[in-house]
Amino acid sequence: MADDTQGIRIEGLRKRYGSGDTAVDALKGVDMAVAPGEVVGLVGPSGSGKSTLLKCLGAVIEPTGGRMILGDHPIYDDGWRIRDLRALRRDKIGFVFQAPYLIPFLDVTDNVALLPMLAGRPNGESRERARELLAALDVEHRARAMPSQLSGGEQQRVAIARALVNRPPVILADEPTAPLDSERALGVIRILNRMARQYRTAVIVVTHDEKIIPTFRRIYHIRDGRTHEEAGEGRALD
Amino acid sequence: MxxxxxxxxxxxxxxxVFTGVGLGLLIGVTLSMAGIYRGMVDDAEVLLDNSGADLWAVQKDTLGPYAEPSTLADDLYRGILTLPGVARAANVTYLTMQVRPVAPNQAASNQTSDPAGDEAARERRAMIVGVVPGGFGEPGQPPFLVAGRHLTRGHYEAVADVTTGFRLGEQVRIRRNLYTIVGLTRRAVSSGGDPMVYIPLKDAQEAQFLKDNDAIIAQRRRTAANPVFNRPGQPEVLDAVLAAQTQSSSVNAILVRLEPGADADEVAADIRRWKHLTVYTRAEMNEILQAKLIATSARQIFMFLVILSVVSAAIVAFIIYTLTLGKIREIAVLKLIGTRNRTIAGMILQQAVGLGVIGFVVGKTVATLWAPIFPKYVLLLPGDAARGFLVVVIICVLASLVAIRAALRVDPAEAIGG
Incomplete structure (x- = not known):
């Protein structure tokens, strides 16, 4: 069970699109808690509210009600929210997408170092931090390469490094293994688990991928805007 | 960062770079248009400078000699010379016509048949200026020579601007006569940019005012048939009338140079009062040339400049907008990971300005390179280039606004699937 005082915790999260007769309740009271160093799966059919939940967690859209607590700090509480969502996304949340979406005109190091630079850290320190992560993810030999020169697996590892570089307490991974074959998909999950433990980061993986679902110890199923938790197989990755 | x-x-x-080169060619055309306008103004200035005159005495109530026809008696200058404040006064004629070089074999036989080959290709439109030979330093004379000598003989010599392409010793045909090029000068042009060819005043008067032989014979016949002129026992009356008809004593203007310290307006007023002529000062003549003679062309060029500026702005806006649309996903990711709007706007703005800078450098370079190829003088002033650069930057900034607006409207949620 997740540690309630850290990681990310959401309680009774609701999201309504529109108003009046045309209103649609995409989230109807979602509860979820992910501890630091834990990787959980979030699965559900299309239209179940996965993307809406991810956007709420990613501070991209504002919930209609409920609570979201990141670490020890509430970021949303029934209509109240912290003011600077952009800084929150930059400093507290890491994103890994289905496609890596690396910036094509920056090399691998600067793709990773961009976030600390945006946060105001010196270029040298930012690049040093990027190189450490690239080494931890075994892509330091491609540090000067452009994204177009990387394989799909390498691009995804660089994207993970970018998500981790500001040491966020939570990483949101949106279908990170969808374009990869089984071996590479499991490799990505292995890396996410290792990084989660190493950096004490809570990781939420939104996925349809049957190959990786058995690897999670806990899985949140979402259907009709509500979640329910169940234990996963937690199949060994090593 | x-x-x-x-x-x-x-x-x-x-x-x-390729987009910048394309834009640069457009900017080059724009700078050249500005250069053509400056060249026209400079030609007008040079025309006045080269005349060496402070005042222009012309036929009453005309804007002559450059903007309107003007005809004066060629002895009026003597009276003007006696007025206080006048240092020099000289007759001058101006006539714009086609001048062509003549091959030596044609010159020997003084043929007037149609030219062929090289001569026809080298035929030039020129302004024929009639000046008094041996009067170097007088108003109206070529200001300096780059080769050869000034006019010294009374007939059949010419000094030409180098842009005519005529060579020293070469013969050119002006109306019925052949003239030998004895000197070459530079930047002697009319307000229309035509190079000048200086010839002796008497020849110029003949070229401008005399009729052809058939017309002279017909006029003589008519005069002789008139009993008023052809009186029995008084043949000298008919001779005098015929002589008056066949000799030209008209010029287009009298160029006046003032003594040091003389007031141009006062001297001009004296000439108007005592000689019943219209007189223009340098400032007035400048106004006539720029406000009347080249004003329409200047407006035409200004319209081109406006259109080219609008086209340039539209192209920059389109290019920057297209480049930005091509990066929508990257912009969404940048926004999602916390990039400030001003950083994204700055990126687009810098690219637009960068494109403008590339375009300006290319434009200035090509405008400088192709300026000498233009048939008329193209004057590229550093001030115009600086103003052009400023306009390009402003256009690029304005053009980038559409793209910036599009980028700022990108929802960071677009980076997240679903």
Whole structure:
């Protein structure tokens, strides 16, 4: 069970699109808690509210009600929210997408170092931090390469490094293994688990991928805007 | 912080350079149009400078000699010379016509048949200026020579501007007569940019005012048939009338140079009062040339400049907008990971300005390179280039606003699937 005082915790999260007769309740009271160093799966059919939940967690859209607590700090509480969502996304949340979406005109190091630079850290320190992560993810030999020169697996590892570089307490991974074959998909999950433990980061993986679902110890199923938790197989990755 | 715009430009430098070159050619045309206008103004200034005159005495109530026809008696200058404040006064005629070189074999036989080959190709439109030979330093004379000598003989010599392409010793045909090029000068042009060819005043008067032989014979016949002129026992009356008809004593203007310290307006007023002529000062003549003679052309060029500026702005806006649309996903990711709006706007703005700078450098370079090829004088002033650069930057900034607006409207949620 997740540690309630850290990681990310959401309680009774609701999201309504529109108003009046045309209103649609995409989230109807979602509860979820992910501890630091834990990787959980979030699965559900299309239209179940996965993307809406991810956007709420990613501070991209504002919930209609409920609570979201990141670490020890509430970021949303029934209509109240912290003011600077952009800084929150930059400093507290890491994103890994289905496609890596690396910036094509920056090399691998600067793709990773961009976030600390945006946060105001010196270029040298930012690049040093990027190189450490690239080494931890075994892509330091491609540090000067452009994204177009990387394989799909390498691009995804660089994207993970970018998500981790500001040491966020939570990483949101949106279908990170969808374009990869089984071996590479499991490799990505292995890396996410290792990084989660190493950096004490809570990781939420939104996925349809049957190959990786058995690897999670806990899985949140979402259907009709509500979640329910169940234990996963937690199949060994090593 | 790294320069996102700079990295993007370096990454896609080929696209930027080729786009910049295309824009640069357009800017080059725009700068050339401005240069053509400046050249016209400079030609007008040079025309007045080269005349060496402070005042222009012309036929009453005309804007002559450059903007309207003007005819004066060629002895009026003597009276003007006696007025206080006048240092020099000289007759001058101006006539714009086609001048062509003549091959030596044709010159020997003084043939007047149609030219062929090289001569026809080298035929030039020129302003024929009639000046008194041996009067170097007088108003109206060529200001300096780059080769040869000034006019010294009374007939059949010419000094030409180098842009005519005529060579020293070469013969050119002006109306019925052949003239030998004895001197070459530079930047002697009419307000229309035609190079000048200086010939002796008497020849110029003949070229401008005399009729052809058939017309003279017909006029003599008519005069002789008139009993008023052809009186029995008084043949000298008919001779005098015929002589008056066949000799030209008209010029287009009298150029007046003042003594040091003389007041141009006072001297001009004296000439108007005592000689019943219209007189223009340098400032007035400048106004006539610029406000009347080249005003329409200047407005035409200004319209071209406006249209080219609008087209340039539209092209820059389109290019920057297209480049931005091509990066929508990257912009969404940048926004999602916390990039400030002003960083993204700055990236687009820098790219637009960068494109403008590339375009301006290319434009200035090509305008400088192709300026000498233009048939008329193209004067590219550093001040115009600086103003042009400022306009290009302003256009690029304005053109980038559409793209910036599009980028700022990108929802960071677009980076998240679903």
């Amino acid at each position: 790294i320069s996102l715009a700079g990295r993007d430009i370096l990454h896609a430098w080929g696209k930027f």
